[in-house]
Amino acid sequence: MAGGAGLFPRRDIDLYAELSARVGVCVNGFMLADLGRKAWDLRKKYWQPGEGAWVAFREAVHQCHPHLPVEEKLAQDGLEFDSLYELAVYRRLKSTLPSTLKLDIHPVVKGCIFEEAAFADFKVSSTQSGKSCFIEVVGLFDRTFTAYSSTQKARKDETLRRLHRYPSSQRPILIFKDMVCDPEQVMAALRQAIAAVAEDGLRTAA
Structure with a gap:
């Protein structure tokens, strides 16, 4: 064609x-x-x-619509993202995050259960409160976590392992693929992350 x-x-x-x-x-x-x-x-x-x-x-x-490229590049702002889902969340974070908070891309996660050196997708932190909150983008599964395709079936255990590797005090906020496609859902998750690092938030910095 x-x-x-x-x-x-x-x-x-x-x-x-x-x-x-x-x-x-x-x-x-x-x-x-x-x-x-x-x-x-x-x-x-x-x-x-x-x-x-x-x-x-x-x-x-x-x-x-010239502003829409023929192919969306995963390399943006000097960073390399793993998927369009992760890139979409990054753009939401950039436009949503208050200037008083810090955004880290692919930060190290300390004290992981299954891995000595592991990296999250994002971390939002506040120097004022000393708190931080990790965010994981689950681009392969929706919130039901049902494996429909052969790829999902092959990677389900790997994905579960990734999501459960965090220490109990640093559980991430999860954003599943269907949430990425729903502005209200993804914004609700990001607001939760922002609230978690506020002065009265519950999460401690890593």
Whole structure:
């Protein structure tokens, strides 16, 4: 399928742009599965047929919405993120976090149960309260933690191990993939992290 905005319905192009604005990144086919019926229809039309169809569609989107790249790069601000889900949360954190709080990307987690040296996705901390809160983005599973695909089945134990490695005093806030695709849910999780490092928060700094 050749590129060109004229080959695709404008309503599909604009819907993709709307969904990307909702999530905060150029959404891929996996994200479309968590964004409702219309998004699922887009997934079936352009993602499932194969890479050629998807690339052509993304090129058409870029022609109509130049601020949306054909391919969202995981390297941003001199950092390398593991997934679009993690990148989306990073962008939310940047725009939400008060200037009085510090954001660390891929910080070391001390005292892990299963690993001597481990890294979290994010850590929010406050020098005023001396508290910090880790955040883990679970980009492979939704909140039900059900393994539908072969990839999910193969990586479920590994993911559980990652989420349970934290010392009891440093349990992270978890943001699952379906939460990333819901602005209200992801913002609620980030507000929880911010509240946890406030003066009257319950979490201690690591």
